Amino acid sequence: MEYIFHPTILESRYYVVPNRFVSPARIVKDYEFDFYIDGEREMWIDDVYYTINAGSLIIRTPGQKAYSRGDYNCYMLTLDFSNRFLPNYSRNKSLEIQPLYDSPIWKMLPTVFKPAHSDDYIRIFKSLATINMPDINDHPHAIALVNELLHLIVADSYYYHTPQINFSKDDIDKVCNYIKFHYSENITLDELADIAHINKNYLIRKFKKQFNLSPISYLIQYRLDMAKKLLSKTDLPIKTIVFQCGFNDYSYFCFLFKKTFSITPAQYRASKIMTE
Structure with missing residues (x-):
């Protein structure tokens, strides 16, 4: 054969x-x-x-x-x-x-x-x-x-x-707004694709084209940015901030934070206190 x-x-x-x-x-x-x-x-x-x-x-x-x-x-x-x-x-x-x-x-x-x-x-x-x-x-x-x-x-x-001919920028905005208001929750790629009414691989391609990030990477970046705000604007314990921002693992959050911002969460908070 x-x-x-x-x-x-x-x-x-x-x-x-x-x-x-x-x-x-x-x-x-x-x-x-x-x-x-x-x-x-x-x-x-x-x-x-x-x-x-x-x-x-x-x-x-x-x-x-x-x-x-x-x-x-x-x-x-x-x-x-x-x-x-x-x-x-x-x-x-x-x-x-x-x-x-x-x-x-x-x-x-x-x-x-x-x-x-x-x-x-x-x-x-x-x-x-x-x-x-x-x-x-x-x-x-x-x-x-x-x-x-x-x-x-x-x-x-x-x-x-298969092309999704009805997909528009409004659908991406809909996904971004959902992330904005639900970032502290357990959000999956399937859930985001359902919101946009398209398959998840097509959603990934559209996000990469617009943001150079996958939807989940965009979500993680948004969570990290919100964590930065809470670290600089509040006295909440770091572990509390971790879970409020949608992360379920403190060590993993610290790893991502340092990888993204080249500084640990504690160092970032200390630097903000010193500049005030």
Whole structure:
């Protein structure tokens, strides 16, 4: 049988991550496909923030920067399109970055989305995970399963690239105003997309075009700006400000604050007191 895709399978397994595990920043070396069965994960890919949960499919490509935190169970599949095989493969090893596969297909695939055919994805990922490495590439059905998976991904991702002709600047303003009045609440990307009445991947593209930020990154930046105001204008304890501004983790807030403003929340408050 002739197949469109002829990758080498570097890794295929089911992965269980403990509570609140923090994955350090790394450079993606190969083509990675993760399908989530359970749990919740916060992920940054090329500094774009995503919330991941059951049913999410993640597609990472060579050269991207990725880091994350959370507890989750997922199927992992790593592919190579440059005709190399690496025994005892691990995504965290110091390896050369695989050359990008020259195909327009990759440009149309969203980084994160929830495909419609979740049962088919589970069947394919589960079947691949049960085939022993390193003999998986010699298995008669492995490449057929990978091709079926890639065809499903292409078909399911088409929806996320369908133009939304009725979307306007007023819809972006509607989302921004919602963030302004509800930033202290637990807001999800799905919720913001529902407000604008469009799919979330299209909303991400429109936000990036106007603000150079994803909707969730815009929300986080707004929360940080409000935290700065409260730090300088009130005597509220920092931990109180953290939760009032919609963050649910003090350490993570401090990490984001320093990363964004190059100063800790306590140092920022002290500097404002000294200048008054």
